[in-house]
Amino acid sequence: MYMTNKLELLANLEAQFEDRFSRSLALREQHGRGESYHSVKSPDAVVFVETTEEVADIVRQCADARMPVIAYGAGTSLEGHLSAVEGGISVDLSRMNAVLRVSPEDLDCTVQAGVTREELNSYLRDLGLFFPIDPGANASIGGMAATRASGTNAVRYGTMRENVLSLTVVLPDGRIIRTAGRARKSSAGYDLTRLFVGSEGTLGIITEVTLRLHGIPETMSAALCSFPDIASAVNTAIVIVQMGIPVARMELMDRGLIEAVNAYSALELPLRDTLAFEFHGSPASVEEQVALVREIATENGADNFEAATSLEERNRLWKARHNALYAVVSQRPGAKGWSSDVCVPVSELGNCILHARELLAGCNVPAAILGHVGDGNYHVVFAVDPDNEQEIEEVAHINKLMVKKAISVNGTCTGEHGIGTGKIAYLREEHGAAVDVMALLKDALDPHGVMNPGKIFLR
């Protein structure tokens, strides 16, 4: 019965997809893991899909056999999203990597879900356009939509929530829908686009994404600014937000992170608590922004403000910043990265980051603080020994206290990484009875619980 169905399903999928179907152990393990520090389970098989119709076909078969389906993009999620907690089929979308359409006139495009953010930006560069959302990793656009990702540019350009115009989604029963047209705004019915953005594969599989694009700014300039302590850096950031200065990026890197980044990326940044900025706009506007930011930073005790105007300098700086997690982990052979991720109202940022620093004072695991401080979002990145249970417990405890602190000031347990398996308990703590509404929606759309079970909440 049950098991027979599943074995039949596996045989059928193998016959149908031939060498695009695999049960190899290495591949299954890779597809269950992501970049997560959580203990994970491998799926029963991996299928490399090439069209939306193939995804729909697989989902229909899996629904019939009550076999879980887990979408896989670039495998860069951090909260155990890919773990096949009840077994299942990993639907690998990485070969769905076509840019289907770009409309420079409308500043939008449609891509298949497997296109990565770097692939998209390479494609767009010659058109004078870019897509700003940049989580550290080179994630897939479908995965970024599914976890409501953001990154360093969100303070200016928003997150996936603001930049997805429409989705093609395969529903848990195999039906295919498009959530919206291409109009910039609409009041036509429920906002299905935003319902699927951030649903982590639990309501359906995103196969195509229509995105807002932006013109490459006429002028871009960066700056690095060192502070005597982290409080001065954070206060500077808060004032900049409150004054509404439209910085494109404003990233906090604590001294420990600078040390790691210098070693990993062969840089010689000053060993201080640091804010890194990027400015976008017309020449006059960028000049104005830089002058204002320099003034605010100086008033808040900055002891160095260094501009990086050349493209090469800027690319090196942001590449180093994006590799922060890898930089911290590389300091300790055999270690795994664990990145906490909370977001608070900007007025609470100073007090919350100092709280995090206090928590780290007594911690034996190498760690650094970084933050998209313009949004109130910050991370502590740990390099954990995966075989040391005591260490894992210690980090889990700090993570928990950070989350509780964030929730206590009306913040969120996750700014951009999602819930996955790792933050299920905190979702309830943050949202209370609203989680029951989410569960009601889940049960309505996926009554058999086949879509990425065990994520966001336990059913």
Place this chain on the structure above:
Amino acid sequence: MYMTNKLELLANLEAQFEDRFSRSLALREQHGRGESYHSVKSPDAVVFVETTEEVADIVRQCADARMPVIAYGAGTSLEGHLSAVEGGISVDLSRMNAVLRVSPEDLDCTVQAGVTREELNSYLRDLGLFFPIDPGANASIGGMAATRASGTNAVRYGTMRENVLSLTVVLPDGRIIRTAGRARKSSAGYDLTRLFVGSEGTLGIITEVTLRLHGIPETMSAALCSFPDIASAVNTAIVIVQMGIPVARMELMDRGLIEAVNAYSALELPLRDTLAFEFHGSPASVEEQVALVREIATENGADNFEAATSLEERNRLWKARHNALYAVVSQRPGAKGWSSDVCVPVSELGNCILHARELLAGCNVPAAILGHVGDGNYHVVFAVDPDNEQEIEEVAHINKLMVKKAISVNGTCTGEHGIGTGKIAYLREEHGAAVDVMALLKDALDPHGVMNPGKIFLR
């Protein structure tokens, strides 16, 4: 049984709410209508509520008696949202008009749903802050959230979709939830905020709204620009959007509208197809924007570009623009306003607006074209004789052709007014099978169909 329950319910509510409960015909008629041109039905009774708990209590009683519940804010909706198509209780939130909290440091606030946008902006002015979303009418914030409203500033500041951070909602079973905290971004579970924004009271009643605010810009300046024809005006708007010039407002008013507005608001604007602009920013940035826009307009054949820098001039201009619907209607004694509302990708705007103008060429009903053209959103406003069935049919037919045209170019049947009773058929045409997903969500949250029945879709 059924009817007995409802009669008992009415008696109970009257006993409970005393003079805040009314069955007066005039009040019931007013509460069923809004500013809609649709034929409407009055509710059975009106209750003036003062707290979220009272709303929850009423909803619970109504759910038990299977009595429909219809939220009422300022009564300015346009698509029949308030019509009690199956009878019911109108829950009037206008007395829930307290600003509960403003945080200038975080640029956010929380208000009760009955606060109007003008009340909120009066409150905020002394704090140097403003809330940009401005539908023509002085709508309530709760109603604006419920219809996903926007207005003239959306090209720069977004719509209610982007500016609502969190909602307090009474669910169809009387439970009260808060959809999110105050963090600027979050990846914690399904986006319930965006699910309720635009749900038109069919999934619950919004009683409190947490909003993003913006600092009043250092410099604001307006300009009026006349064109020899509507195509030149639209082309100018398209180039401005494509160049990413951050205009705060860019409004198209055709010659007919200018005539109506001049008469209604005692202005002497040149009788031409016109774009009205507002620019926000630092002095240097505003100057730069004005110069660029002037250049683009001139290249596209503008024959006049007039700046309006004084506060008084600007206020007069925008007040006149906001009264456009009333201005058109006032030209014809006894007429009612009917505003169509579609939104298309900006690249399609020229061709779609010319299509609308062609449709109007053969139309005997006084009409004018206006548009938030930076978003691709435009309206034809008709002054209809409500007793002339042939006229109503004629306007309905033009409305239908405009909607079909918009949908055919991947646009939407409603940019900002919502579906209500008026656009149910078009929702299906636009969204196809996705409407079934919306209906599934509706049935899951409101299994007895008590929340504003007959709106968005027929169940």
